Amino acid sequence: MQAIIDQYKATIRAAAEQETPLQIRGGGTKDFYGNSVVAQNNTLLDATAYSGIIDYEPTELVITARAGTRLADLEAALDQKGQMLAFEPPYFGAAATLGGCIAAGLSGPRRASAGSVRDFVLGVRMLNGKGDDLNFGGQVMKNVAGYDVSRLMVGAMGTLGMLLEVSLKVLPKPVTEITLHMQMDGTVAIERMNQWAGKPLPISATCYRNGELLLRLSGAESAVRAAQLKLGGEELRESEIFWRSIREQTHGFFQSASSLWRLSINPTTPPLNLPAEQLIEWNGGLRWLLGDEKLNAVTIHKAAKDAGGHATLFRSNEPGVSVLHPLDPGMMKIHCALKEKFDPSGILNPGRLYPEM
Amino acid sequence: MSPQELVNNLRSFLPPEAVLYETEDLRPYECDGLSAYRQLPLVVVLPRTEEQIVKILKLCYATQTPVVARGAGTGLSGGALPHAQGVLLSLAKLNQIIAVDPLARMARVQPGVRNLAISEAVAVYGLYYAPDPSSQIACSIGGNVAENSGGVHCLKYGLTVHNILKLRVLTIEGECLEIGGESLDSAGYDLLALMTGSEGMLGIVTEVTVKLIPLPEKAQLVMAAFDDVHKAGNAVANVIGAGIIPAGMEMMDRITIHAVEEFLHPGYDLDAAAILLCESDGSAEEVADEIERIYAIMQQSGATKISASQNEAERLRFWAGRKAAFPAAGRVxxxxxxxxxxxxxxxxxxxxxxxxxxxxxxxxxxxxxxxxxxxxxxxxxxxxxxxxxxxxxxxxxxxxxxxxxxxxxxxxxxxxxxxxxKINQMCTQFKTGELEMFHAVKAAFDPSGLLNPGKAVPTLHRCAELGAMHVHRGEDKFADLPRF
Missing domain, CATH: 3.30.70.2740 (Alpha-Beta Plaits)
Incomplete structure (x- = not known):
């Protein structure tokens, strides 16, 4: 296994010397997300070879695996012991890897109740742009020694380093899980979701679409049934299929030819007054919009910012539109400075996050 | 700039009571919760507004004066130890809860607000701020962000990093950054995570938006005594292995049990080698279910004595002993x-x-x-x-x-x-490469190294000197270290 790392190192060091960009890529399932690596002459650095689970002890609630490990293998190992990745990462394809999951930083339906990818990252081993083999964080729940570089890697799209190993906190799977659905107006649904989120109820996922609100309840059988009585609604059969279709975006809503926008905003924001089909998750905190020609990026960025958040062009057919929400100059300055420190030659996925870096 | 000029400059925009420079006025600031380290600063400033802090930072940046931020001064690692040639920036007067949004479950507060004050202010909405460091009656939220504070409930509810949404941060140049948002994530790098636990080395936090969560309907505690520490350790693993994430899981050893029992009489078993306190919280149904299972697991794990709290008074009494461990140590x-x-x-x-x-x-x-x-x-x-x-x-x-x-x-x-x-132990935990990256991260925010200099990350030089003193098992841990 060290031979693989040595090879990665050699590739990175050669690229740094020649200043030729690298495109770090795991299973390639999230190629559509973010910007493309700027340079045309980039070299593909395949990150799948360094794979396998290194250490998993269910009673420690920690798993450590190599970044090339397929997410499916990782989750299968957890499932065997009745545990899970509580942030329900989307795969977007069977080849999805742990490294890609961390680099993309995307979380699924359970995010609003359980936390996001970065909330569960405990430590990483990585190579920076000079090919240095570095360890940050660790395998323990609480660790404040040094800056939290491991969490900084989440969502960085490989622009700060190539992930080698990741340690994650894992959680037990809930004993019981049911889904309720009820008819409701959008404004009311947003208000209700937020009210309920402020009460001790075992709601683990929410989805609102076309006048229908779906709530997933997870926990001890007794708690789930007690909550069902309080919340009302009908129980949905085969609900696992439904939530998977939201997590993996195989639901009919996402099967559109239009551009897909992702708005992460203050959850209490009323239904957005934009000419677009919408699907709501995370108690109102996540809004998916199907854009068309009437809806431009400036309008959407403004709507998201006014609502305390940001917008991402998640899947696009229009080249030339800024994919990630533009940063304020002060923030961009810090981003560029960090990029320069981790990757002085600018060879790791340049432009993948922002064209400037 | 001479110390007197610095004071005069600060007094040109701060009221007289906000600039302390006489030795007797500086004395209360010479240490934080770790009193073994003491140092008088050149001057202490007590601003009340962000605008004043901007001016202070701009002055310090222009004159290349070190700045050490301080919250309530309850920290236990000397993070707020003053710099002899520097300004100690107290954020204690920025102590207002700016806004509470119960529906969105968030509160916008100034850095000097006490941790517990947030939970007290939002209890009326059935909400609270989860991280509960033992110093929560006194420690400030700004200090919590600087240290990424935890508490006894963080296995289930997370640390500070999991419970904040947004920060307003001033750079050493006095530039304001808005990091995070009212949303659950933000664009670009996760600077919110990077700032949390950065010990005042990267920027000055002037505002924190915290996440609020619903108060649990009920909490109940199981107290289990063991005649052997190994058995108690196994019991913890067995509870977690059974799929239970307790709200709190605390252990005390024999000497602690004796010290607190003598001090407060919470009713701990003096024959025990270890005592576990395992708390469940949530809805009444969930708690009843979990407590029954925890009780059974403790039994199977060989506990010599088990009791579940029968009411709130008893639960608090069981906890009181654990919470009094530090004062009990002070007593013996x-x-x-x-x-x-x-x-x-x-x-x-x-x-x-x-x-x-x-x-x-x-x-x-x-x-x-x-x-x-x-x-x-x-x-x-x-x-x-x-x-x-x-x-x-x-x-x-x-x-x-x-x-x-x-x-x-x-x-x-x-x-x-x-x-x-713990600056010396950082040399043992990290290799040169990681330490270099830490210094690089610091430099990305604070190139001239004026914010809390000398803390949190040791210089390579310091590690090299230590490395020469402790060669572990005959191997030089810092073989590839540049010597200068």
Missing amino acids: SPDYYCMDGTIPRKHLADVLDGIEKLSQEYGLRCMNVFHAGDGNLHPLILYDANQPGELERTEEFGGKILEMCIHAGGTITGEHGVGME
Whole structure:
């Protein structure tokens, strides 16, 4: 296994010397997300070879695996012991890897109740742009020694380093899980979701679409049934299929030819007054919009910012539109400075996050 | 700029009572919660507004004056230890809760607001702020962000980093950054995570938006006594292995049990080698279910005595003993030194054995309290600062405990931070490459190194000197270290 790392190192060091960009890529399932690596002459650095689970002890609630490990293998190992990745990462394809999951930083339906990818990252081993083999964080729940570089890697799209190993906190799977659905107006649904989120109820996922609100309840059988009585609604059969279709975006809503926008905003924001089909998750905190020609990026960025958040062009057919929400100059300055420190030659996925870096 | 010129400059835009420079006025600021380290700053400033802080920072930047931020001064690692040539920037007067949005479950507060004050202010909405460091009646939220503070409930509810949404941060140049948002994520790098736990080295936090969560309907506690520490450690693993994430899971060793029982009489079993406190919270149904299972697991794990709290008064009484562990240490010893290592839980018994051996070797008693759910160990070394050489022996003993934590696959600090105190152990935990990256991260925010200089990350030079002193098993850990 060290031979693989040595090879990665050699590739990175050669690229740094020649200043030729690298495109770090795991299973390639999230190629559509973010910007493309700027340079045309980039070299593909395949990150799948360094794979396998290194250490998993269910009673420690920690798993450590190599970044090339397929997410499916990782989750299968957890499932065997009745545990899970509580942030329900989307795969977007069977080849999805742990490294890609961390680099993309995307979380699924359970995010609003359980936390996001970065909330569960405990430590990483990585190579920076000079090919240095570095360890940050660790395998323990609480660790404040040094800056939290491991969490900084989440969502960085490989622009700060190539992930080698990741340690994650894992959680037990809930004993019981049911889904309720009820008819409701959008404004009311947003208000209700937020009210309920402020009460001790075992709601683990929410989805609102076309006048229908779906709530997933997870926990001890007794708690789930007690909550069902309080919340009302009908129980949905085969609900696992439904939530998977939201997590993996195989639901009919996402099967559109239009551009897909992702708005992460203050959850209490009323239904957005934009000419677009919408699907709501995370108690109102996540809004998916199907854009068309009437809806431009400036309008959407403004709507998201006014609502305390940001917008991402998640899947696009229009080249030339800024994919990630533009940063304020002060923030961009810090981003560029960090990029320069981790990757002085600018060879790791340049432009993948922002064209400037 | 001379010290007098600096004071005059500060007084040109700050009211007289907000600039302290007479020795007797500086004295209260000479240390934080770790009183073994003391240093008078050049000047203390007590601004009330962000605008004033901007001016202070711009002045310090222009004159290349070091700035050390301080919240309530309850930190335990010397993170707020003043700089002899620097300004101590107290954020205590920025103590307003700016806005509470109960529906969105968030509160916007100034950095000097006390941790507990937030929960008190939002209790009326059935909400609270989850991280509960033991100093929560006094510690400030700004300090919590700087240290990424935890508490007894963090296995289930997370640390500060999991419970904040947004920060307003001033750079050393006085530029304002808005990091995070009212949303659950934000664009670009996760600077919110990077800022959390950065010990005042990257920027000055002027506003924090915290996440609020619903108060649990009910909480209940199981107290279990064990005649053997190994069995108690296994019981913790068994609870978690059964799919239960307790709201709190605390362990105390024999010497702690005796110290607190004598002090407060919470009803702990004096024959026990270890006591576990395991709390369940949530809806009434969930708690009833979980408590029944925890009780059974404790039984199967060989507990010698088990009781479940029958009412709120009893639950609080069981907790009171644990919460009084530090004052109890203060009662049985003139001084105590609190350590903060984290280990993978499976190594608990070995590490406790190791601490016992060191305790005999150094001739110093050590009480052990343990956030057992998340592996965070707080050995309290009992000593007498008036005995010549005892503090030095204590520090050496503490350093050995931390190195043992590293060798067990853990870390030198779970929640108290590195500060001034654990700076040498950073050389053991990290290699040159990581330390270089830490300095690089610092430089990305603060190129001239004016924010809290000398804390949290040791210079390579310092590590090289230490490395020469402790060569571990004959191998030079810093073989590739540049010497300068």
